[in-house]
Amino acid sequence: MTFTETTWNEAKELAGRYPHSRSALLPMLHLVQSVEGLVSSDGIALCADVLDLATAEVAAVATFYTMYKRHNTGKHHVGVCTNTMCGLLGGDAIWNAISSDLNTGHDETSEDGKITLERIECQAACTHAPVVTLDWEFFDDATVDGVRKALSDLREGKEVKSTRGPVIKGLQASERLLAGFDDDEFDAPAIDEKMLAGLHRAREVGQTLPSSEV
Amino acid sequence: MTIDNTPVELVTLTIDDIEVQVPKGTLIIRAAEQLGVQVPRFCDHPLLDPVAACRACLVEIEGQAKPQPSCAMTVAEGMKVRTQVSSVMADEAQKGVMEFLLINHPLDCPVCDKGGECPLQNQAMTNGRGESRFDGEKREFEKPINVSDRERCVSCARCTRFADQVAGDPMIALLERGSQQQVGISDDQPFDSYFSGNTIQICPVGALTSAKYRFRSRPFDLVSVPTTCEHCASGCSLRTDIRRGNVMRRLAWDDPQVNEEWNCDKGRFAFPYVQEGRLNQPLVRGEDGLLHPASWTEAIDVAAKGLAAASGATAVLAGGRHTVEDAYAISKFARAVLGTDDVDFRSRPHSTEETQFLSSVVAGSGLGVTYADLEKAAHVVLVAFEPEDESPMIQLRLRKAVRRGRTKVTAITSHVTSGNKKLNATVIATAAGHEVSALSELALDANTIILVGERAASVTGLLTAATKKAKESGAKLAWVPRRAGDRGAVDAGLLPGLLPNGNSLTDSSAREKAADIWNVENNTLPFAAGRDFGAIVHAAVNGELKALLITSVDVEDTQHSASTLQAIENTPFVVSLEIRPSSITELANVVLPVAVVTEKSGTFIDWEGRPRNFGQAIREHNKLTDGRVLAMIADAMDVLLGQQDVAQLRAELAQFAAPTNRVDAPSHGADVPNGLTLSTWNQLIDDGALQEGEPFLAATSRNVIAGLNSKTAAAHSIAEGDLIEISTSLGSITVEAIFVDGAENTVWLPTNSGESKVRTNLGAAHGNIVTIKRGGGQ
Numbered sequence: 001m002t003f004t005e006t007t008w009n010e011a012k013e014l015a016g017r018y019p020h021s022r023s024a025l026l027p028m029l030h031l032v033q034s035v036e037g038l039v040s041s042d043g044i045a046l047c048a049d050v051l052d053l054a055t056a057e058v059a060a061v062a063t064f065y066t067m068y069k070r071h072n073t074g075k076h077h078v079g080v081c082t083n084t085m086c087g088l089l090g091g092d093a094i095w096n097a098i099s100s101d102l103n104t105g106h107d108e109t110s111e112d113g114k115i116t117l118e119r120i121e122c123q124a125a126c127t128h129a130p131v132v133t134l135d136w137e138f139f140d141d142a143t144v145d146g147v148r149k150a151l152s153d154l155r156e157g158k159e160v161k162s163t164r165g166p167v168i169k170g171l172q173a174s175e176r177l178l179a180g181f182d183d184d185e186f187d188a189p190a191i192d193e194k195m196l197a198g199l200h201r202a203r204e205v206g207q208t209l210p211s212s213e214v
Numbered sequence: 215m216t217i218d219n220t221p222v223e224l225v226t227l228t229i230d231d232i233e234v235q236v237p238k239g240t241l242i243i244r245a246a247e248q249l250g251v252q253v254p255r256f257c258d259h260p261l262l263d264p265v266a267a268c269r270a271c272l273v274e275i276e277g278q279a280k281p282q283p284s285c286a287m288t289v290a291e292g293m294k295v296r297t298q299v300s301s302v303m304a305d306e307a308q309k310g311v312m313e314f315l316l317i318n319h320p321l322d323c324p325v326c327d328k329g330g331e332c333p334l335q336n337q338a339m340t341n342g343r344g345e346s347r348f349d350g351e352k353r354e355f356e357k358p359i360n361v362s363d364r365e366r367c368v369s370c371a372r373c374t375r376f377a378d379q380v381a382g383d384p385m386i387a388l389l390e391r392g393s394q395q396q397v398g399i400s401d402d403q404p405f406d407s408y409f410s411g412n413t414i415q416i417c418p419v420g421a422l423t424s425a426k427y428r429f430r431s432r433p434f435d436l437v438s439v440p441t442t443c444e445h446c447a448s449g450c451s452l453r454t455d456i457r458r459g460n461v462m463r464r465l466a467w468d469d470p471q472v473n474e475e476w477n478c479d480k481g482r483f484a485f486p487y488v489q490e491g492r493l494n495q496p497l498v499r500g501e502d503g504l505l506h507p508a509s510w511t512e513a514i515d516v517a518a519k520g521l522a523a524a525s526g527a528t529a530v531l532a533g534g535r536h537t538v539e540d541a542y543a544i545s546k547f548a549r550a551v552l553g554t555d556d557v558d559f560r561s562r563p564h565s566t567e568e569t570q571f572l573s574s575v576v577a578g579s580g581l582g583v584t585y586a587d588l589e590k591a592a593h594v595v596l597v598a599f600e601p602e603d604e605s606p607m608i609q610l611r612l613r614k615a616v617r618r619g620r621t622k623v624t625a626i627t628s629h630v631t632s633g634n635k636k637l638n639a640t641v642i643a644t645a646a647g648h649e650v651s652a653l654s655e656l657a658l659d660a661n662t663i664i665l666v667g668e669r670a671a672s673v674t675g676l677l678t679a680a681t682k683k684a685k686e687s688g689a690k691l692a693w694v695p696r697r698a699g700d701r702g703a704v705d706a707g708l709l710p711g712l713l714p715n716g717n718s719l720t721d722s723s724a725r726e727k728a729a730d731i732w733n734v735e736n737n738t739l740p741f742a743a744g745r746d747f748g749a750i751v752h753a754a755v756n757g758e759l760k761a762l763l764i765t766s767v768d769v770e771d772t773q774h775s776a777s778t779l780q781a782i783e784n785t786p787f788v789v790s791l792e793i794r795p796s797s798i799t800e801l802a803n804v805v806l807p808v809a810v811v812t813e814k815s816g817t818f819i820d821w822e823g824r825p826r827n828f829g830q831a832i833r834e835h836n837k838l839t840d841g842r843v844l845a846m847i848a849d850a851m852d853v854l855l856g857q858q859d860v861a862q863l864r865a866e867l868a869q870f871a872a873p874t875n876r877v878d879a880p881s882h883g884a885d886v887p888n889g890l891t892l893s894t895w896n897q898l899i900d901d902g903a904l905q906e907g908e909p910f911l912a913a914t915s916r917n918v919i920a921g922l923n924s925k926t927a928a929a930h931s932i933a934e935g936d937l938i939e940i941s942t943s944l945g946s947i948t949v950e951a952i953f954v955d956g957a958e959n960t961v962w963l964p965t966n967s968g969e970s971k972v973r974t975n976l977g978a979a980h981g982n983i984v985t986i987k988r989g990g991g992q
Contacts (some may be wrong), residue, residue: 041401048400053384055400060387 003046007035011050014180021051025061027180029068034175038069066107067136067178069116074109076154077171078147079120079133086122090143091130095119097144098151114155116171127195128163135174137162227293230300242284242295243271251297254308254341256315256333256418257370258285261474262379268315268370270337272307273297281307298341312342315368318353319419326366328420330433334368355396364396367421373397373413380476382613382636383407397421406914408606408898411482415465416475425910426483427463431455439831440467442818443481444535444698444811445904448607449820450477454485454812459834461485461812472585472820478606479911480898485812486907491794493807505805510846517804518850520787521552524761529556529750533766534695535904536840537816538702538825539863542714543841544765545707546855546866550732551848552763555710555719555744556753559703560671561771562696563979567678568671569709569746573877575681576693577704578716578870581823583663583692589615592661595689596625597680598649598980599667602633603898604696605821608665612637626652628893629921629956645960646893647981650675650884653683660688668696669895669980675884694821696896701819706867711743711877715870718877719743731869734853748773754781761787765808765840768903769797770966774944774977789847791840796903809837815860889983890926892940892976893962900967918968920947921954922961922986932988941985944977961986 014028015021025047032043039062041055048055062068080095081087102110102117109116125131128140132147139150140163150168153160160168166185177183202208223238229246236245241264243253256268266286273284276294281304284295298305316338323329355364371388374397378384385405389398399405414422436455441464443450451469455462464485466477496513497505508516521528530548532541541559548557558564588594588611601609615621616638623639625631626649630641644652650673658664664684670676684691695701707714717724720743729736745753753759755777762785772778782788782801790802799805812831816839820826838846845858856862899905899915920938932938938951940961949969954962961984965972972978 044400045402048403054387055403056385056387056389056398059398059400060389060391063389064391 003032003035003042007031008046008050010179010181011046015050017180022053025051025053025058026065027178029058029062029065030175031179031181033068034172034179037073037172038071040070066118072109073171074114074116075170076114076168077116077118077133077135077174078151079118079123079136080147081121081123081129081131081133082119083122085126086130089129091132094130094132094142094144094147098147101148101151112155115151127197134160134162134168135171136178137166137168137174138164140164225289225291225293227289227291227295229295230297236289238289240289242273242275242282242287242289242293245289246273246284246295246297251299252340253284253297254312254337255285256337256368257372259372259375259416261476262372262375265371265375268368269311270308270315270341272304272311274301274304274307308341309343312338313346313348316342316346317348317350318365319368320352320365322366325429326363326420327423327428328417332420333418334420353393362397363421363423364398366419367395367397368419369395369397370418372416372418373422376409376413376416377405377407379617380412380610380613381407381409383409386413404914406916408478408480408602408914409476409610410914411479412466412476424463424483426908431457431462436462439829441812441831442698442826442828443477444818445478445480445484446605447695447698447701447818447821448473448478448481448605449698449818449822449824449826450481450607451826452477452481454831456812456832459832460489461832472822472824472826473607474610476607476610478898479914480606480905483908483911484905487794487904488810488812490907492810493792493794493799493805495807497799497802497805499803505800505802513804513806514843514846514850517789517806518847520803521761521763521789521847522851524759524787525553527758527760528552528554529745529754529759529762530554530558531561531747531750531762531764531767532557532559532703532708533561533764533768534559534697534700534703535766536699536703536706537811537814537860538699538706538819538867539816539860540765540840541699541703541706541708542863542867543839543844543858544763545714546732547763547844547848549713549719549728549739550734550855551844551851551853553738553740555740555742556750556759557708557744558710558747558750559700559708560747561767562668562671563773564671564747565674566746567674567880567882569711570877570880571677571681572693572704572709573712573716573718574879575691576701577707577709577712577877578714578872579823583665583690584822584824585611587663587690588612589618589621591615591621591663591690593658593663594621594623595653595656595658595662595664596623596627596634596639597653597664597666598626598670598673598676599665599694600627600631600633600895601665601694602631602636603895604667605694606898608694608821609633609637624656626656627956628960628962629923629954641955643955643957645957646891646962647673647887647960648891648957649673650679650886653679656683658683658687658689662687662689664689664691665694666691667694667895668700672979673981675882678880678882679884681879692821698818698820701821701823702817705819710746713870714867715872716876717870717873718875721873721875724873724875728870731866732855751778751781754785757784759785761785761789763789763791764798764802765791766793767798770901770903770971770973772973773979775974776944776977791843794903806843807837808843809835809839813837814839817864887981887983889959890986891960892972892978892980892982892984893960894965894972894978894980896965897967900964901971902966915967916964918949918964918970919952920949920961920963920970920986921952921956923956923958924953926958926961927951927953930986930988932986936988939987939989940976941987942976942978942982945975947972947975 014024028047044058048058082091104117132139132142224235254270264286266283271284272281274296441452441454450473451467453465453467495507498508500506623637625634625639626642666680769775769778788802789804815830818826841858845855848855939948963970
């Protein structure tokens, strides 16, 4: 597809944010994905053009990171963490349930085109395991029923909120956020009591970090 | 040559308990080589940055818990290194990596081009396990890319690093990193690099193969001969691989002083001309007006009689492809046998200013500016010279210098080109024909090198200005011609008024010496300087010449092809020495087939002034050199020149001492064109005659476009992508207009590519006035 002048200008704006324009490649790939729902050859060409790179150099990056999709995606992206901690605490059960509900495997899109399902790697939120992401917003302490309800609401077009606050607006909206264009909706404070439990316990028993000097 | 006497800081370490001293900064793998220990390696390449991608070179270093990659780690004082020779840990690590690399590598060595010369095959035997323990499925890929067998790849990234670092063409990259990692291109940007062939040569496993050579031969069936590239004046050392008298492939050969380990795709792939469509027998025009095959005896006799009868009105058009020995033989034949000084090798546009420049500055000057000098220079100025197209090894050497951060490049040219972008060059956008003032305004010093290209001859005053600028600033000056034989032709005296080794014909003592060496009477040699190529053509068109001797000239190179053909038609007797039929042989009275570069020995003098000797690669074909053929004609004209074999010619040329009285340096004022001018040079891969018969190479040539500044375009109501017509009084060319970042009032065209045949259709040279308009043709 042909990108609009707005997208070109936004891409150039991103390039201007860094001392070396090449650093803008990762956000720029999110930007083209926010427009098309995937990183197409045209999207790669746009990044290469703005950053004066060869298209192969951009393709090398786009094919390395799994968050960049080289195929069409659904309206929403659902990530289920199945790494050790989340998997044991219910992630595997959630994956099995959702995957069978949607009749959709890893990195595939449901027939109605609403949801792309993906097994994801650790999101650094093990405190709230098992973790599911909806358009990369956290759905903490997830349960099979909770995720089923959220997905059914999303498919019916009802409002669904992340457990940390923001409304789930679709993958393309989140991609725009990842590209560095803020939607002015702030996440809830990232630190809660559950996250600090370990610190409190360490203080109770008088544990400290070893000195950094060897 | 200067020797660098700067003391080198040495580091002492032990490798396998043997003490060794190496310069600080040396990689462990190289230090081990000094001891004769070969640590296995794939990604390591001395001319590429270390990357430690393949992990084949692991060694044990005392104090380090894990084995370390020796290709990426530099030596340290007191370091204790153990390689596979003395360390079980290193040996097991290397064998483990080798086993890992072989897990996905197919065992298709019997059908692989690399089999028999494959670093993976060899090192799997020396540093791997004899039997694989892997019994799973190997990774497979579809084969959409016809020269890449991705399953063979061990991800060493030599090819991608070469493309990025050395060539500056990062159109290939490692895609899908992870278990499906593969080298690939982006769908819309093919690997159209002038240097792509080098990736095939440095691939250590046979994952990249040549479309042309693929499945054609086995390394052990080939006879390899060291040769020198005949395509440009870069002077690359090549290895020519021959099977039963046929060239199967050509590779870059390692010559650190010249081409390092690289060459360009033209040098590597453009060789079908040596065996296809050759002239194999002399031809003589009969009374029926047609050319008929003839015996050598008959053809030589007819040629000798015709030339003798034309005595006093003969001229020689020599071309720029000769070895210095053949060029010398032609130079000598013109003066000593034909008694004419009407001799010139410059089929392409030239000037009397250039004749003077070449005679005074270049001829017989020996080794001047070198590749090593380019690498050390603080500043290199490119004047009317496009290294990527015209001398690709200069492009690579300059890129190497620029990447090291010591050298800056300034280009005086019509627009920013892909080549000078890769050199990070400061481009002084200058309309063609206006280069003199741009050069004069530059502040240069003694750490500068000025490289002036072939098309400078078409800009009045430019060679004068370059000579003057170098003298005033102390900058070094080098002339970079486009053809392999150009510099040798100058040294051999293939210019009017110029005897071999820079001696002037009008210097009576030099002329006496020449007569002495040639064993002829002094008064048989011409006294006055003769006509240059253009003047010879002009005289011939007017019917002033009775005979022409033409050797390896392509009319497509000459200022106006139609005039050149007219000149030949208007000359009663024409002898042509050629390798293949051409529009000139069709008009000649006698056609004598001569040897191509693989069939003879000889010397090319590269742009540095460095002699590049080579031996005869193919002995099966019984072809004669130009020198031998001219000796036979001379013999038939009762002038005994001897055998004129390569050794004799070389020895004779060496007898010409350096001149005591040099020709004066040129002093021409600038003559600035008033109007829109043509900027033009030959692209590396174009429609040149020696590139015929190689479709894979031709497919990588660049699009044929006219490049112009957007303001100039707007002034002529031209939008980007429009077809535009570029015309002179002699004709026109219609091609697509593309906007370039360049000077106003100038339009660029490739000289000899596709629709853009500047010499044939425009009869124009760089800097000439042209007119442009939108549309054209229909």
